[in-house]
Amino acid sequence: MLDRSPRLPRDRTAGSQQPGRYGVGFPPCLLRRSGATRNPPRPRRRRRSTENPALGRYRPHAARRRSDDLRRSLPHTRSLGDRRAAALPIPQPRASDRRRMGGDRADVRRAVGRKSSGLLAAGDTKAIHVLNARHRRRPHRRILACASLDRIADWLILPVRLEPSDAMRYLLYGTLSAILLAACGDPVDDHIDDLMEGGEAREQAFMDLLFARSYAVPPLLAALADADLPPRGRADVATVLWKIYLRDNDERIIGPLLDHLDDPEARVRRAVAWGLREMGKPDLIPEILDRLEAETNEETQLELLRAMEALDGWDVAWEQSAGNFAVQGGGNLTPEDHERFAHITRDVYAAASHDSLRQQAGEFLERFAVRYVMAAQQHILKADIGSAEQSLLQALDLKPDSIGLLLRLGKLYYLNGQQQKGLDLLEAHGLLLRIPRLSRAPAIDGDLSDPVWSEALKIDQFYKSATLMRPIPTDSRTEAFIGYRDNQIYFGVVNHEESTQGLSIEYRAHDSPVWRDDCIELFFDTNMDQRSFYQLVANAAGATFDLQKDSPSRDDAPGWDGEMDVAARIEPTYWTVEKAIAVASMDGLEIQPGDVWGFNLVRARIGLAAEHCQWLPTYGFTHRPDLFGLLTFD
Template identity: 30%
Template sequence: MQSFRQFPAVATILIKLGLVGCTSTAEDHLEDLLDGSVEHEQVKHEFLLARERAVGPLLDAFDDHRFAPVRGQLVEILFSLSMRLDDTRLSDALSEHLTSDPDPDVRALIAENAVLYNRVDMAAAFLQALEDEAPLVRQHALAGLAAMESRLDSAQQHTLAVRSRELLQDSSAGVRLEAQTRTAAIVAKWQAQATQLQLQAMLSEAEDLHRRAIEYARGSKQAYYGLGWFLCETDRHEQGFELLRDHGLLLNVPRIQEAPVIDGRLDDGAWATAARADSLYKFFWESPAWLEPDGIVSHFLATHTAQTLYIGFHGHDDHPDSLVAKIIEPLNPTDDGQSNDGFWSDDIIELMLDTDLDRKSFIHMGINSRGVRADQFNFMGPDGPYDDRATYAAQVEVGAHIGEDFWSLEIAFPFDQRHMSRPQAGQVWGFNLVRNFRGQEYLQWVRTYGSGLQPQHFGFLRFP
């Protein structure tokens, strides 16, 4: 075996550990990091047992080029040790390396572990890392700051808000996603504060917060939705509906004289003047951001006669032969699909209609590419829309069609049936449409939060 004189850095580290001359395995604890002869967890365990005695040697090793191949392991060990020791040497060194280490992979790994361990003491380094040239470092830094936002001081929160908005234009898709999530969360926070002010009859202050959200997140449908509905609730209906319509959150449903033939093809002339929405957005449990899907193109149409509402759907699909349709036979009219495993993960659309706009109860209907449907009527309770779900069978006519690169549906809802009274001129319904793609992506016309069945977040249909 070569002597320590040939490797002075290693000798120094072992001496600091107090291991040289004490046991025959002392040298192995560090050498094992280089040759991988011992499981990483076992090596880490040895250093954690050494506690304070391990800090200096590990930091020396982290700066020693000989240990470059195992710096990733050293990062994990240093963070694990820092959770057991109140030693500022660890946080200072990790913060310094986060902002100045020459290796972007190491900087990214430090940022990732700091997020994992929720290291608020590294907030200043995180803010500096938002300027890092490596996209992954910026992404992890933004995620970390978001997780610790409530514990940041006011100046740090302001910096985070400003940089989040700026990073919406970042060259990295991952950074943009984090920035969209962060700005959406900031908008949601202000909207929640505005709601509390509204409940206290502090309407001017509430409106200021809604307008602040719009000014902060220009183009945010989430922000415009909040102000639009606030205007409606404060008896400025026309102003609110106009704002919602201008930002694609409300459709004026035109009246036609002749009804379309319901065959699913959408080629009837009656659809020519229908209201149309071209954008559906991804639903994420973990993010309130409005994100367009990659390559999944859809649109829907809405029109009506004096007797019936008509909804048309067109979904582009490069491989319609792969459409998922596990249920191909009509369900019992009172079957809500819960007894048929898999229906709700078919390629389906879901329609939600809150016809009295109470934002608490609504029709929920799923229709797959074969035209098979399941109906529900949901009541919102304290635990969500599943609190009082009633069996419901709507009077509906459905036409389905599968083309070379798409599938389409036409749905006719006669008025004057249970839960669907004939709308009066100017009446507004709550409405949303969802496309479930291969049971893997859930795309919504208007984003909801918490789940897809949230009538207080639905879009709107207006009958002129």
């Protein structure tokens, strides 16, 4: 009676350590992925009713079944269970089957001795017969092939369902191959040696170890702990380990990595910090914070700060309902640890000489300071100016050079009875512009070669409008000139580019959305209420747009038309805009010396770059009069 039991799932992983359908693990170099043969496909024929489909192409005519008791007695089938063990047929190839395999012997000849894995799945019937037919007279070829494999478990023969003679023969081959492999050495150790030596073999060894299985973890941990090995190689080992953890979630790796946060070598500590960041486990934050407090290497400090940012969820998000930015993060820290982290970061920032470290630490300090700013705003709403001042001073204690904090403190003084103190503070830090009175009005023709522009105030420091909480200087160069005369404000702006070919100039009508082009935007908060403002825009073609925020018309609608004369000019490597703005069009205002307005200037680069350049950064949203700087008229 032929075996028509259900076919077991087939292990299609080349070089698997688990036994295949017949409980036999075959060497990857002798196995071939199912269906991947170099021989042309043979015509399919109808299966005879006496053939067993569970045996694939090679169907012995007398596949016998042993009793269940005998199957359960086999040591390698006990773990399969009664049902799965009962489904294991005994292959008995006949002479005609071996003749039919003649074409496949060529495939085996080409595969023998190769290092590449991935022929048939382990335990496939076809491989059993090919081994029978191929290696009966030349077993040394089997040994040579097995010597190139990675692990004994990948090819060790488990004689579960073979005939006694086959079992003894394969067991003998496996024993001889194991001896030969032991003499050749463990490939994992060889890969680790290549990592330590560096050179051309390092990259390949790194990739081989990344694809290694769990058996590679103990030797890798031993190499990481060996202080006599080169620091660069041990750092590579740490990187391999945390990447293996991401793949396999092997808990054996976390403890040793944490121990090596205190490694004597900075390169190893840096690699471990990088790995802890990628692991994404917030419960590692206390160990990282302890290491950050003791760390002296700046590159390692940078990685530790990045790990804190990733694991504690630090970010800045715009809240539309509040019209402001909110700092997110710090939820995995206790109030004591939060305060401790802030002071550690302040010390790192003060001592940093590395630009990237200073920027990362500065960003953290700005985020810490936002909490004090929010407290100050609550005090201002309650008319508690003294408490608001104390909150801002606490924020400045964390980051004394913060443009945003100095601006808020200066405005707090100016708007609450200490005008001169506020103006002095703002001017000392470049946050107040003194606009000179010009001897005559310049010609508005787009040409800034008129000598009168030399009397104007020049601005050439601009920052990016980014959601980061620290000011970032722009990549482009912009020069702005400002002056006033006879109730007119004059602006001339030179916008430098490597080439002006490609400028965005889509709109040419008044009050069209010219802010979508390369343009210059001016903002005036004339009543210093830090809510309403005027916006005047001109693009590279001289088209204009104007807006009064919080006017009788609808918000953000162009319901107000200001009086201004605009001219623009485009040259090969720069373009210019000149504006003459009639102040009387702003609700009948008249310029008086000593008047103070809120002000900001923005250059939008659209066609050649995606960049908004601001005199004072408003951190991602330009319509924020509370972050405008100040100007006063001499």
